[in-house]
């Protein structure tokens with residue numbers, strides 16, 4: 308068997324962790340194969356073709372609309388595709404991404420269009436929708452439950468195998484860069500979804516960009532570390548405010564590397580995403596009553 312295909316359980320057959328190319332670093336991501344159901348298609352075209360040769364893939368669950376999780380859809384056109392209703396549009400019309408990433412009429416619009424072309428992405432019709440707590444009986448042993456875990460995108464879902472207590476939690480990715488930089492993201496929901504995953508009775512988690520993490524204790528540690536990154540971002544943003552200071556505008560936060568401590572090769576994109584993410588923090592602070600919105604900016608409440 309190819310070395311990127313790894314059995315997830317010694318007791319359960321037909322259940323595999325499928326590692327994305329380049330260790331699932333963007334623009335690739337991990338998948339999970341459960342019976343003839345594949346979760347996400349971003350492992351890389353080369354790997355997807357190899358996987359198809361070894362296993363029948365008749366169904367595909369998508370965790371969310373991001374390009375690095377759906378780019379291989381075109382290679383599985385004959386399969387039945389599932390996603391949450393809130394993520395359906397940008398999967399069926401990939402150009403919607405331009406709006407959701409808020410890059411229309413910026414230099415990043417061209418960059419993103421080139422990426423869509425480079426990944427050879429195609430629009431794909433969703434055949435059926437999934438909802439929170441749906442259960443799919445894959446075979447006698449494998450039962451997959453849908454967990455609605457929005458925030459990263461509006462319709463982001465995780466998938467939980469009940470017998471082995473293994474969860475594929477998509478882009479609650481437990482990396483150093485929690486992400487909620489699209490218009491349909493919500494930090495409030497993202498944090499609720501992280502809490503939902505933390506409360507899950509789970510033995511193994513697989514994320515979109517990290518490999519298998521085994522053991523409840525280790526998983527909890529990783530979740531706590533992930534939450535700490537969000538808290539540190541909260542604090543960096545709140546440190547802009549002081550009693551009696553002038554109102555803070557969104558522009559004041561720009562290019563301070565609040566979210567991205569260092570920009571990567573995708574700098575232009577990250578500058579835009581960072582502003583969106585800061586807005587999500589401000590939205591949370593408003594809801595918590597920490598700040599108030601005035602005509603000319605935000606002030607401490």
Ligand SMILES: [Zn+2]
Pocket residue numbers: 371373376459478
């Ligand atoms: Zn994503």
